[in-house]
Amino acid sequence: MELLIYIYLFIFGACFGSFYNVVGLRISDGKSISKPRSSCPKCGHVLCWWELIPILSYFLLVGKCRECKSHISTKYLLFEIVTSLLFMYCYFMFGFSGEFIISLMFVSLIIIISVSDLEYMIIEDKVLIFFFGLLVLLRVFIKLPTEFLTFNINHYLESLIGGLFGFILLYLIAFIGQIVYKQEVMGGGDIKLYGIIGIVLGLKMTLLSLFFASTVGTVISLLLSSLKMINKEKPIPFGPFIGIGCLLTYFYGIEILKWYFNLF
Numbered sequence: 001m002e003l004l005i006y007i008y009l010f011i012f013g014a015c016f017g018s019f020y021n022v023v024g025l026r027i028s029d030g031k032s033i034s035k036p037r038s039s040c041p042k043c044g045h046v047l048c049w050w051e052l053i054p055i056l057s058y059f060l061l062v063g064k065c066r067e068c069k070s071h072i073s074t075k076y077l078l079f080e081i082v083t084s085l086l087f088m089y090c091y092f093m094f095g096f097s098g099e100f101i102i103s104l105m106f107v108s109l110i111i112i113i114s115v116s117d118l119e120y121m122i123i124e125d126k127v128l129i130f131f132f133g134l135l136v137l138l139r140v141f142i143k144l145p146t147e148f149l150t151f152n153i154n155h156y157l158e159s160l161i162g163g164l165f166g167f168i169l170l171y172l173i174a175f176i177g178q179i180v181y182k183q184e185v186m187g188g189g190d191i192k193l194y195g196i197i198g199i200v201l202g203l204k205m206t207l208l209s210l211f212f213a214s215t216v217g218t219v220i221s222l223l224l225s226s227l228k229m230i231n232k233e234k235p236i237p238f239g240p241f242i243g244i245g246c247l248l249t250y251f252y253g254i255e256i257l258k259w260y261f262n263l264f
């Protein structure tokens, strides 16, 4: 039975991952997400039903367009697989509970913003507004896990403080960065995104996620710039690092904090 649930979640995740690729790419490009049907960006060949099967179609087509033989980006495949694995992981962590629904939505938000941020360096307002509404509503009914609370105050207040804290802190970082470096160090999308993250995670975990996001971001940026893969003209999108930092905190933050404080 459990195995069956995981298989379902894998398929379900792959389909949603495929849809999130479309949402992330089309919304940021100002296109409709339902029409026209998906086609090859090189030759315009409209994909038939089996070419639209997530994950599987990539292997059936051996990673190439059936018409013009141009390479299909492995990014699509990667996001489909990552969404599948994360959907299964959400069930593994939370089982069938309220938090399971929040975790699926949180993962969805992170996948969509990562797709668009990697492709266009944009985190679209429409996506943020949708998930803001959805996650605020869900947090009204599904309380923040007790161990996420910073002070033993009300769950709602913790979410509210977390959201305000995330938004204001990133706004300040962006504001100071602008003065010091005389250029945009943080996009408006990142700032608004952190408001939503704060609502989902609460104050303490938001701060921890920011620490992880900037650590992972710094390490990977240094690595990529030493390989000359990024430079001042070609900056690196921060959204995917925020995503990694947040999921790490969401799934393992409490364990990491316990481990860290036990060291001292």
Ligand SMILES: [Zn+2]
Binding pocket: 040, 041, 042, 043, 044, 045, 065, 066, 067, 068, 069, 070
């Ligand atoms: Zn083609």
